[in-house]
Amino acid sequence: MPSELSAPPVFRRAVVALSGHPNGQRLIRLVAELAKPYKAELIGVHVVEIDWSMPLDMDLAGRSDEIQQVLDVAEGTAEAAGVQLESVLLQARDVGAALVDEAVEREADLLVVGLAYRTKFGGDFAIGKTIPYILKNAPCAVWVVREPIPEETS
């Protein structure tokens, strides 16, 4: 069944994690292209991690231009690809848990996360702790889109 496995996922509603990484726009375009034929719903979620030393509901994200930019640029990229993207801004202690909880609440059938490539120290994918958490806890399909390795793009 190699063709089925390699086929892009079919979904109705997807939560897309927006990290603010430059690769994010590529990710949105990709998901938007897949969503368009099925008129699938896209929800872009940006999570601002709040340290335990600060109150979770402190007025932080709402006032930051950079954070608004991440969401607005994502909306604009999706719109340019012909798809509407609802943007959601969250403050949480843990990014992975917030993304999974948002996907559950929205009854999403796909959760898309980007995986950045770290060029330092010989180059490696920065897998961190968020992606393993999502892979383990998400109740829906998870799609990890890796950033192209610099050699691939060149």
Next chain:
Amino acid sequence: MIGGRRPLQGRKPGDRRVRVERPHSALFRWTGPGQLTAKEAASVPTTPRGKLYARLKAMLLGRPLASEEEIGERLSKKKALAIFSSDAISSSAYATEEILRVLILGGIAALAWGLWVSVAIAVLLIAVAISYRQICLAYPTGGGSYSVSKRNFGRRMSLIAASALMIDYVMTVAVSTASSIEQVTSAVPALTDWRVLLGVLAITLITIGNLRGLREAGNLFAIPTYLFLVSALLMIAIGTIRIVIFGEHGQYAAEFQNEVGSSFQAVSLILLLRAFAAGAVALTGTEAIATGVPAFEPPEARNAATTLAIMAALLGVLFIGLTFLAVNFGITHIDDPVKQTVISQIAGTVYGFGSIPFFLFQGFTALLLVLAANTSFNAFPRLLAILAADGFIPRQFAFRGDRLAFSYGIVVLATVAAALIVLFQGETHLLIPLYAVGVFIDFTISQAGMIRHWRRERPPGWRRRLAINAFGCSLTAVVAVVVTVAKAPQSLIVLALIPVLVATMMFISRQYAGQEAELAIRDDFVVPSPHREQRVVIPVNGINRAVVQAIVFGRTLATDVRAVFITEDSELGDALRLKWERQVPGVPLVIVESPYRALVGPLTAYLDVLDLAWPPDKDDPITIVVLPEFVARHWWDRLLYNQSAKRLKSALVGREHTVIADVPYRRGH
């Protein structure tokens, strides 16, 4: 929810998150530091009436489009030929008829000259096409006669060109639509009585299509031109074979044979010149390709020049071919009992009257003519937008509507063209004398502009190029005179209209220039801190919430705040003063008794007195008249309230050193 943040519980006990509301996101998008872009929702009307209007508009014209949704399609030669040539090629549908209508005055024998007249026009077409090829190559950014003359002659001449172009575009719509309907009524004579209505309806449909943002670049628009071309060329081929090989010839109708004796005119040079002038309408639309060079695929100029040559060749073949068939089949116009166009009679003779190919050909011709009208709907509003940007016509003509179309220009074009259809009862023949005059004036100005261009630029081979344009210029100038004289007195309307349009545009330009000079500030000017004193005058009708709100607002603007109560009843004034001193301390109340019951006059007189009392050694103060206003919730509220405020406002607008501030009071505030 606290301050736009909503706490949410996750699946696990410790997994809490807060959703942060983004109040701006519904209406704006962040596009750069300190920069927001309005979303569609920001333009959505909020009042019920506005919403209803927007819904109706959307139903008729479609949803509003964002600027980035504009399609900038580049055209291949094949597509461009169909799109830009529809105007020129469609003129072959009525040009032959116009020649024959003149020649018939010289009797049947004179009709034989029709072929030679069409050959002469074809020669003129070749000269014009060669000259315009040069414009394509010299002005790859678009060589409309307005831009060529603006660059080479300056303002006045370019405005003459623009005026001639405007008339031309309007006439293209009127003539093409009228002719299109005539093709339909020739095939279905029962519709003859409805031709004016059908013409206006056709213009209305084209208008709606264009207001919806219809683009002429679509494949849909290329199809009718090719359908007409194929069927017309096939018709010419079949007809020519029947005439040349089978020796088939037709007889003119009996009424024309009889007419010879009564209204015979010698086949004089004047008659031939008149026929030539009438047939010269065939050249209309030749300039379209030179105007649209940027729309071509690269290399734009080369592709446009090639397309122009192909178009001229096709038009020449069609025009001569149709005239050849008409002359040999003994066809000329029929007006009674039902009008039948020459081209429909040719189609009937070749394909068979009432046959399917006949109806198809008539349909293709009608479609092509509608398409030709549509080209003006693209070009005319764009010309007006350029003129508006240059400050020659009101600026609103440069604004694009919800669907990215220059709505004002489209509506003006449709209105004038529809009015012409009604005025001339949808008769192409009656409209033609107004046509072609502007076209040849444009041709001449463009060629003359090119002569200057070559003299100034002097690129390699400039002498040869200059000679070509000089030849084209003199030829079109002579034709312009011939056309004007031959089509007089109707053609003189166009000649009279051009100076009127030029004068109007120059007047508007002077107005805008004057206003701009008045508002201009020097580059080194730095806005100083305010140095003039301000005082606030509040006309009041008593003490109420609206007045209180106006006083509170007035106090934020100046320390010198006074209320003025104008009354004819002094007792009422005294009662108000008592109340005022108790309830509004610190704001003096001036009671102006008005025994003649006037309101506006005493108030302006009071303001004049205040001005006179101001110390002459100080700068004049700014007087802010704060008007308390009650916000109308229903349409009838507008009749019941604020009438005095409206009168005061209109009286005070334009008063020196005076600013009017409305303070609206909404119920529930």
